[in-house]
Amino acid sequence: MRRTAERLADGREIIYFDEGDAVRRPTPDPRDLPPTATGSEMRFDPLLREWVVVASHRQGRTHLPPTDDCPLCPSVDGRRTEVPAPSYDVVAFENRFPSLVPDDGRALEPVGELEPSRRVGEGRCEVLVFGSDHDASFVDLSPRRVRTIMAAWVDRTRALSALPGVEQVFCFENRGPEIGVTLHHPHGQIYAFPFVTPRTERTLDSAEEYRRRTGGDLFADVLRAEQEAKVRVVAQSEHWTAFVPAAARWPVEVHLYPHRRVPDLPALTEAERGDFADLYLDVLRRLDALYDAPLPYIAAWHQAPVRARRDAGALRLEVFSVRRAPGKLKYLAGTESGMGVFINDVTPEAAAQRLREVGP
Incomplete structure (x- = not known):
């Protein structure tokens, strides 16, 4: 290049x-x-x-x-x-x-x-x-x-x-x-x-509290738990796992974690970057096949802050959609917009199963 x-x-x-x-x-x-x-x-x-x-x-x-x-x-x-x-x-x-x-x-x-x-x-x-x-x-x-x-x-x-x-x-x-x-x-x-953005600050607080309380790595433990449970895993490759989080807020939501915890995109190896391309395209094809139409989505890379608290952050990609069914969108209503409490009409396990079924 x-x-x-x-x-x-x-x-x-x-x-x-x-x-x-x-x-x-x-x-x-x-x-x-x-x-x-x-x-x-x-x-x-x-x-x-x-x-x-x-x-x-x-x-x-x-x-x-x-x-x-x-x-x-x-x-x-x-x-x-x-x-x-x-x-x-x-x-x-x-x-x-x-x-x-x-x-x-x-x-x-x-x-x-x-x-x-x-x-x-x-x-x-x-x-x-x-x-x-x-x-x-x-x-x-x-x-x-x-x-x-x-x-x-x-x-x-x-x-x-x-x-x-x-x-x-x-x-x-x-x-x-x-x-x-x-x-x-x-x-x-x-x-x-x-x-540092509000959501990142809250995530860093959670990771630091988890480390103090358990001595563990929150991101690594979330990934391991999903890999062992298998029920919400959508697809895997040598270096990445794509899964629906257990507490998904959106009717369609997939997180992609690298198997090796890194703080940001520059920390990925060439092998990890190349492997991501194949897995991500597979996930996007599944998303479009879900309702047999292009799925509206936001794909958001979460990276550790540039300076402060870098050791508490971890790289991951979160992809989510407002579409909850063919012809139906999830609008942020009173509880979500007013109080920040999400109510999901689709169980994460059902969403993951459907995404697995529509794959190649």
């Missing part, structure tokens, strides 16, 4: 990940783009002790454009996109409508009279495009392409983790209009947060 970094017309970075060894010729971006106008900030919720990002400039972002105006397709004569090159394999670039932005030196007045509660939404948001085929989906990709995407995730995790102020790197994919996807071209996103 060859990596080539360039700049877009407004100065944003774009990185090509080419599967061949040929040197990529520089491709200037001829668009006349004004500087990106952003005003992201973070406000602190003193009750939940969580940061909320406010990014009002994103109201004007691209929303469900027609296929012939897709900003993620390769550029051609007469139609210039976010990717200046006429072809590419995998490409990452800074989001033109980011939720998090470089620190621009703004001084923000406090909100209310409590503790310091307002700061610039400092960080970085990138788009990772999985291929030039507008009509493809991740499940349609070859194992080789998935390995290239994995290499891009590793590269961007390393690069973003090295930025000042970044505390956590989050790679994810949203698929399907039911999830709220606004661009149909196959792509994911990468966020570099200036704080």
Whole structure:
């Protein structure tokens, strides 16, 4: 794989990940783009002790454009996109409508009279495009392409983790209009947060408490318990196990754990990265076969924080869907949205059995 970094017309970075060894010729971006106008900030919720990002400039972002105006397709004569090159394999670039932005030196007045509660939404948001085929989906990709995407995730995790102020790197994919996807071209996103996210903090607390109480490794013990029980395991490979968690919140939810506990994507070996490609594609095919239709989903990589409490974190991928039956979606109702108490209409054991049955 060859990596080539360039700049877009407004100065944003774009990185090509080419599967061949040929040197990529520089491709200037001829668009006349004004500087990106952003005003992201973070406000602190003193009750939940969580940061909320406010990014009002994103109201004007691209929303469900027609296929012939897709900003993620390769550029051609007469139609210039976010990717200046006429072809590419995998490409990452800074989001033109980011939720998090470089620190621009703004001084923000406090909100209310409590503790310091307002700061610039400092960080970085990138788009990772999985291929030039507008009509493809991740499940349609070859194992080789998935390995290239994995290499891009590793590269961007390393690069973003090295930025000042970044505390956590989050790679994810949203698929399907039911999830709220606004661009149909196959792509994911990468966020570099200036704080450790609330869910990660809670998971780290659980892992540390479990270690104090039992002397054990929470992630390793969860994986071992699922492997021994077998009833919720969906698929396995040499280096990974995919299973439905015993307390699944979503009607379709699969977690993929590496057999060797590692903190993040860069810590995986080449063998583990390659093995993931085959297993993940198998899981995605099962998900689409579940209701004989493309399944809307969120695929979220959980990585250890960049600096603090790294020894308590562990890498894993969580894939979940709002579809609970053909033609039916799970909406977050009063208990979920109001109290954070999930009610699942599908037993995890039944979901796992069904996913095993629809496999090859």
